[in-house]
Amino acid sequence: MIPALLLLAALLGAPLYAVIAAGALIGFAQAGYDLQIVTIEIFRLAETPVLVAIPLFTFAGYLLSESGAPQRLVRLTEAWLGWLPGGLPIVALVTCAFFTAFTGASGITIVAIGALLLPALVEDGYRERFSLGLVTTSGSLGLLFAPSLPLILYGVVAQQMGIGGPVGIDDLFLAGVLPGLLMVAVLSTYAAFQSRGRSVEPQPFSWGKAVAATRAALPELPLPIVVLGGIYSGLLAVSEAAAVTAAYVVLVTVVINREIKLRELPRLVRESMALVGAILVILGVSLASTNFAIDAGIPGQILDWTTSWVDSKALFIAVLIVLLLFLGMLLDIFSATVIVVPIILPIAVQYGIDPVHLGILFLAAMQLGYFTPPVGMNLFIAAFRFDRSIVDLVIATIPFFLLLLGCVLLIGYWEGLSLVLLDR
Amino acid sequence: MELKRAAAWSARAAGWLEAGVLSLLLLCLLVLGCTQVVLRNVFDSSLLWADPVLRASVLWIGLLGAVAAARDARHIRVDLVKRWLGGWPRAVIEAFTAGFAAAVAGVIAWHGGRMVLDELAYATPGDFLPAWVLQLVIPISFGLMALLHAGHAVLNLVRGRDS
Numbered sequence: 001m002i003p004a005l006l007l008l009a010a011l012l013g014a015p016l017y018a019v020i021a022a023g024a025l026i027g028f029a030q031a032g033y034d035l036q037i038v039t040i041e042i043f044r045l046a047e048t049p050v051l052v053a054i055p056l057f058t059f060a061g062y063l064l065s066e067s068g069a070p071q072r073l074v075r076l077t078e079a080w081l082g083w084l085p086g087g088l089p090i091v092a093l094v095t096c097a098f099f100t101a102f103t104g105a106s107g108i109t110i111v112a113i114g115a116l117l118l119p120a121l122v123e124d125g126y127r128e129r130f131s132l133g134l135v136t137t138s139g140s141l142g143l144l145f146a147p148s149l150p151l152i153l154y155g156v157v158a159q160q161m162g163i164g165g166p167v168g169i170d171d172l173f174l175a176g177v178l179p180g181l182l183m184v185a186v187l188s189t190y191a192a193f194q195s196r197g198r199s200v201e202p203q204p205f206s207w208g209k210a211v212a213a214t215r216a217a218l219p220e221l222p223l224p225i226v227v228l229g230g231i232y233s234g235l236l237a238v239s240e241a242a243a244v245t246a247a248y249v250v251l252v253t254v255v256i257n258r259e260i261k262l263r264e265l266p267r268l269v270r271e272s273m274a275l276v277g278a279i280l281v282i283l284g285v286s287l288a289s290t291n292f293a294i295d296a297g298i299p300g301q302i303l304d305w306t307t308s309w310v311d312s313k314a315l316f317i318a319v320l321i322v323l324l325l326f327l328g329m330l331l332d333i334f335s336a337t338v339i340v341v342p343i344i345l346p347i348a349v350q351y352g353i354d355p356v357h358l359g360i361l362f363l364a365a366m367q368l369g370y371f372t373p374p375v376g377m378n379l380f381i382a383a384f385r386f387d388r389s390i391v392d393l394v395i396a397t398i399p400f401f402l403l404l405l406g407c408v409l410l411i412g413y414w415e416g417l418s419l420v421l422l423d424r
Numbered sequence: 425m426e427l428k429r430a431a432a433w434s435a436r437a438a439g440w441l442e443a444g445v446l447s448l449l450l451l452c453l454l455v456l457g458c459t460q461v462v463l464r465n466v467f468d469s470s471l472l473w474a475d476p477v478l479r480a481s482v483l484w485i486g487l488l489g490a491v492a493a494a495r496d497a498r499h500i501r502v503d504l505v506k507r508w509l510g511g512w513p514r515a516v517i518e519a520f521t522a523g524f525a526a527a528v529a530g531v532i533a534w535h536g537g538r539m540v541l542d543e544l545a546y547a548t549p550g551d552f553l554p555a556w557v558l559q560l561v562i563p564i565s566f567g568l569m570a571l572l573h574a575g576h577a578v579l580n581l582v583r584g585r586d587s
Contacts, residue, residue: 009521009524010501010502011502011504012504012505012517012520012521013501013502013503013504013505013506013517013518013521014501014521014522014524014525015494015499015500015501015521015525015573016499016500016501016502017490017499017500018499018524018525018528018529018573021528021529021532022524022528025528025531025532035531035535036535036538036539036542038532038535039532039535039536039539039559039562040539042532042536042562043483043539043558043559043562045482045483045486045487046479046480046482046483046558047479048479048482049475049478049479051479051482051486052453052457052478052479052481052482054482055450055453055482055485055486055489056450056453056454056457059450235465236461239457239478240457240460240461242457243453243454243456243457243458243460243461244457244458244461246453246454246457247454247457247458250454265447266440266443266444266446266447267443269443269446269447269450270439270442270443270446270447270492273446273450273485273488273489273492274489274490274492274493274496274498275489275493275498276485276486276489277485277486277487277488277489277490277491277492277493278489278490278493278498278499278500279486279500280482280485280486280487280489280490281486281487281490281493281499282500284486284487285532330502331502332500334500335500380503
């Protein structure tokens with residue numbers, strides 16, 4: 001009865017943090033606990049050092065998207081990759097992937113970069129349906145690359161569980177590289193095929209353009225090196241890399257390029273921290289609900305139930321992918337991570353799945369949810385931004401969906417793709 | 425009219441206040457984080473109190489950011505109704521869900537307040553500040569969120585009646 005009512009509240013649009021908190025409060029109350037236990041769990045947000053990275057990376061991403069960085073990034077990739085067959089779509093894919101990694105996959109990519117690229121693609125002779133599908137799909141493409149927020153959040157949740165071996169955030173950052181590149185490569189190949197028979201020839205490569213674009217983007221170019229180099233060299237912890245990144249982005253956007261005025265900063269801080277707050281409050285209350293679920297033995301029951309009819313790892317992965325695609329349609333990636341990972345992680349470990357591999361598979365599958373009808377968030381953002389109907393966008397994204405689904409299956413069944421860069 | 429203007433003014437002032445406090449906290453994260461990097465890599469030392477301050481700032485930023493999200497009605501939710509319904513049915517449902525959120529946030533604020541008082545009575549020494557000072561953000565933020573959700577609910581009821 002109560003779970004059904006909570007589900008109804010969630011479907012009617014109650015804030016998910018309130019729904020999760022209500023579940024924990026009611027559960028603990030029925031079990032006779034003092035409800036202070038819920039606030040004590042929320043307070044555990046202050047005991048998780050790596051969370052420091054989330055506000056800092058989010059702020060850096062917000063500043064970048066408000067500055068001229070998206071235009072410069074497009075120009076840079078176009079100058080270096082525009083001569084390839086399917087050059088411009090590849091530019092779109094690479095740029096969006098890079099940008100999404102930094103802005104945490106919150107739909108900003110479509111607004112900031114998709115809007116620049118859609119008219120250019122159509123002008124370049126690509127069919128409109130293909131172009132529309134491409135920019136909508138690209139909006140969630142960089143999710144598997146460091147330092148994307150969903151990767152960090154998965155690491156935090158998995159660390160809290162503490163089963164099936166260590167799940168370092170830096171491990172996840174490495175594990176996402178090849179699967180992420182696979183997705184970019186598959187879509188790029190598709191784009192190259194699409195470019196055959198269109199009216200405009202690819203632009204020849206020009207050193208002059210390449211140098212000019214590189215010079216314009218010079219202040220921003222060290223960013224990936226700071227983040228990835230800093231973390232993988234062991235020089236910086238993830239949270240430290242976030243602090244350095246944020247400081248560096250403030251320096252570039254406010255002091256060097258002067259594209260953002262100092263007095264605009266408080267507004268941008270408030271906007272970006274509202275997003276961080278929306279994520280962290282869900283994480284906080286889910287610490288309580290997870291604790292209750294474990295106390296009530298729910299993961300064990302689900303595990304028993306699953307093992308009773310899923311008798312192999314291969315079958316489990318198939319079931320998991322179907323389940324994740326379904327969840328991805330309904331839930332955003334952050335809520336899904338804090339609600340679903342505590343349930344599936346213990347089960348996956350039982351089937352011999354590495355927690356890091358599970359994280360990559362989980363995020364890759366959830367990435368599809370961003371543009372799975374009927375409620376994929378990016379469908380709506382794109383519909384709003386490009387003034388098209390949802391049905392148009394759904395049709396436009398179908399080929400991309402099928403291709404990425406193939407990637408998700410490959411990622412799921414080929415563990416090495418995620419784990420080969422790790423020393424395991 | 426006078427009342428409406430006063431309400432608009434106070435909402436704007438609250439927005440500024442949130443922006444100011446959040447900016448200070450984020451600045452604290454940024455400066456302390458970078459200081460730690462330099463101290464550790466260059467001088468091979470560190471500020472012992474910096475780590476607990478950083479972690480506490482994240483809690484404060486997260487929960488006060490959640491207050492800002494409540495004011496802007498930007499909390500993460502399943503957005504089916506908003507897209508498929510309009511007019512008074514939508515207003516009624518919005519009022520119901522906001523009222524539900526207000527009640528839940530209110531209960532958390534209440535128990536958060538109890539936690540702070542208990543902590544005050546037993547006074548566990550914290551890492552750098554007494555724990556109750558850090559915990560104070562829980563009743564404050566959830567209390568404010570309860571008020572904002574409740575205001576949102578009332579606003580939608582009025583809107584539903586008018587439409």
